Amino acid sequence: MKALILVGGFGTRLRPLTLSVPKPLVDFANKPMILHQIEALKAIGVTEVVLAINYQPEVMLNFLKEFETKVGIKITCSQETEPLGTAGPLALARDKLIDDSGEPFFVLNSDVISDYPLKEMIEFHKAHGGEASIMVTKVDEPSKYGVVVTEEATGKVEKFVEKPKIFVGNKINAGIYLLNPSVLDRIQLKPTSIEKEVFPKIAAEKKLYAMVLPGFWMDIGQPRDYITGLRLYLESLRKKNSSKLASGSHIVGNVLVDETAVIGDGCLIGPDVAIGPGCVVEAGVRLSRCTIMRGARIKNHACISSSIIGWHSTVGQWARVENMTILGEDVHVCDEIYSNGGVVLPHKEIKSSILKPEIVM
């Protein structure tokens, strides 16, 4: 079985992190974002994954070789020479997605994090016998997104309404699709939107069905949602009683600590924290709702909340970092500094406090 992951884009919303690596390789819960999806696909028997990319292919290709061997799945790239939108890349990768088996293939949006109930989706797809299935998820503020209006009983999609002004429904497109090969016949090799052009046609023919995504969903393409997404992800690990979660007297709530990370005495870590490989957390440190990426060092008595600390950065002694502070790669916050929402580009030293949210170039 095959799958396509729509990577596309420059990842501008995740800068400064994406100034160091392309977005799919930004770590989430101690693993490159795209690896979460590749592993979920491997788990249900997908044998080949095609990545639709248009940016920094050389950097991606190096990592993909590593993942191919590690996960045991074939990974190829389909490179757009001009932006093809959300449907065009499928046409570009046509030959890689169809084989003689006639099986449907998955399409995933790379910014999405969820439980990936792909096995249930295959069963749903077989049951309704339609041409295409999409996952939808319930949100509090549907008007921010594209709402999918469905027939309650069968899940048959009636229509798509983009950013509706009045309430038409609370389910939005979750960016996970299962499509029959015939869908490819509907897509030309040009910039095309799957939600605005392709799906409405299939819905009009009554062949598009939507499944409500059980479990959590988050678009982690921007820092605020990345932090919320981590909370949801760790919560779902807890529900599955995962042994990956850390435990101990210094741990509060759901916390992920890489086995190569070191934590000093007298720390209080959590809730909703991920500490990456090779990180050093010295003594007396308080961490909550934050991600500490590979190789970072948090010095004695520092306090970090609701922030992302980039690869190989350091946070000085008694420093206080909070309120959506994002440190890019190799950023060094000096001792006793306060950062309130500072967004710091890579390779910088912070020698004076940041009192209100601002970008430090």
Add this chain to the structure above:
Amino acid sequence: MDCLVEKVVAVIMVGGPTIGTRFRSLSLTFPKPLFPLAGQPMVHHPITACKKIPNLVQVYLIGFYEEREFALYVSSISNELKVSVRYLKEDKPHGSAGALYNFRDLIMEDCPSHIILLNCDVCCSFPLVDMFEAHKRYGGMGTILVIKVSAELANQFGELVSDPVTNELLHYTEKPETFVSDLINCGVYIFTPDIFTAIQNVSVQRQEEANLRRVSSLEALHFAARTFPSDFVRLDQDILSPLAGKKQLYTYNTVDFWEQIKTPEMSLKCSSLYLAHFHSISPSLLANSNDTKKSTIVGDVFVHPSAKIHPTAKIGPNVSISANARIGSGVRLVNCIILDDVEIKENAVVMHSIVGWKSSIGKWSRIQAEGECNGQLRITILGEAVAVEDEVVVTSCIVLPNNTLTISVQEEIIL
């Protein structure tokens, strides 16, 4: 080998990528030394100035960038100027003098009688021919280009005191806290090969001091603070300062313009300085305001031959337009740098800004900033491939590459 024939080798220090975070919005996708000022790469200006020295045999660019980033440029400039230009990558920081020493074998290969040392991020008229004559008259080991600045500014640089009659360097101090002199170091030097001996002496002395410290533990306590590896030699503190007053170093005054190109704001200002300078050294490079068939030109303007400008546009003063740019009808450009492949649509206005490669500026949009105001320079910078939609106003912003602006913004950094 006897170096009796006069031969000159020029060495230009170009720096490296992680140094110079102030230039980021533009250097994220482009090496700073190749950033165009008045239509030509920053490093091009000192190289063409060196070419005026009659016996120039070789130019070396030394920096921390990867060789491939300079490969195309050095080959094309070597062809264009008919002089060998090579890029050398430093493997680790050696300090400004240490870097020169690190490549001494290569530099001395041509048996030069004189070595010109320049910093790439200096913007000036490079009066090298006159300075060279003066150097030969002084007969010292080195001559430093100096300029007089206001007393308040002087302490940001190296301050020098020189004998008004003999021009001998009497005293040199780097960024002093109290006032020493209003004469500062321009970052342009001419040396004889004896400079290498002077640098070697510093290295040897460092090594000896290090050995001594190992012997005496009391000394070790005193010198615990800052110790450099023996091959790290700084030109200012380690060579110029100690040798001042020993009849080895001399100064040459310039009264022309001089600036350091540390920020994108300064690069716009320096571009204007070079455009004005073209009047005296290569007036044919400036756009001709008398050609009535073409667009209206005001003041100093550079337009690359491949750029296309609509006749109803009004360009200048102080505008540089790079290769393949397309300027639509009714466009007004003032004090800006328009980089390669930019498209500016009808009736748009761009002032006090830098528009990055491949960007697109919509109809009736306005890209602006205050310009020079109370001694401060404020400009708008659009990085590579930024799209500004029709009628949008962008004021005093820095926009990183690959962004699309759909609504007006003011005083923001857009990542």
